[in-house]
Amino acid sequence: MGSIYLIRHGQASFGADDYDVLSEIGIRQAEILGRHFSQLGLGFDRCLSGELRRQQHTAQATLAQIGSAGLPAPKIEIEPAFNEFDADAVIRALLPHLLEEEPQALEVLRNPGQNRNEFQRLFARLIGCWLNGEHDESLTSWASFVGTVRDGLERLLARANPRQNIAVFTSGGTITALLHLITGIPARQAFEMNWQIVNTSLNRLKFRGSEVTLASFNSYTHLELLKTPELITYR
Structure with a gap:
């Protein structure tokens, strides 16, 4: 079976004029994650990111650490389906x-x-x-957002080879949509889990062909091991 690692971006600039910029902590989180992968001897066959700067910057900082350890760190493929909802x-x-x-x-x-x-x-x-759909048609609906994420996952799987390790740098809402799709958990319960997703946490999916299962959720051992509470953030 192959593995897809869904990685939430590092801490962004919450409360600032431009949220879509990694904070200093966010950059550090991404570098720590890259070193964690390096210590595990884990490189990637493919790497995808949404279009957002915080997603791409997290990918770049993580892959730089993996590459410096001599492990496979492929070019980042941009997939808009893995953007965050607006x-x-x-x-x-x-x-x-x-x-x-x-x-x-x-x-x-x-x-x-x-x-x-x-x-x-x-x-x-x-x-x-x-x-609940309590809005007019000018706003993209939850169902439409989930459909976009589903299409992105299907495109990823269509190009994936068995036993590949694939990294996807994305955001909490996208991870929530994928949890909803893969496990069948209701959207409200999925969002209750969303609020717990830590910046740069790992969510691992296993796949065989078009079949996908959830193997782990919201792992942030790479941050916990440093015993530095300020590295564990949620926005």
Whole structure:
């Protein structure tokens, strides 16, 4: 059987004007992950990334460490199907309804770095509405997002050879969609797991032909071993 390693990007710039940039911690997380793979003697036959900078930068920093150890570190293939869903669009579309019940939500969502816990609570409410389809057709639906991710997985598998090790650098929402597709877990429960996905954590899929199973979820031993709590982040 072959293996697909779904890797969430390193810590991005939460609360900054441009979220899609790795923080210093995010770069360090990616380098640590690359050294972890090197210590395991694990290189890759293929490497895919979404189009987002935080995804590609994580891939580059990880592969640099693998390559420096003399292990296979292939060129990054860009696959837009592994982008994250547009969280900003979800917030913009659904916020007006939320404000009727939670008038403070606008201030919290404008300053997420200063209100992390409250931001998460409100964001989870908005995601719940998105999953339920409580929005107009101008917003990409959860079902459409899942369909895009499914198409990307099918393209990956169609080109995969048996026993290949394939790395996919992506984001939490995409990993959640894949969990939903592969295990059949309901979307709401999948998102409860989403909130626990650590930056640069590993989620391993095993595949034979078009058959895919989940082998492990949200492993971040490479960070835990360093006994440095600030390296374990969720955004």
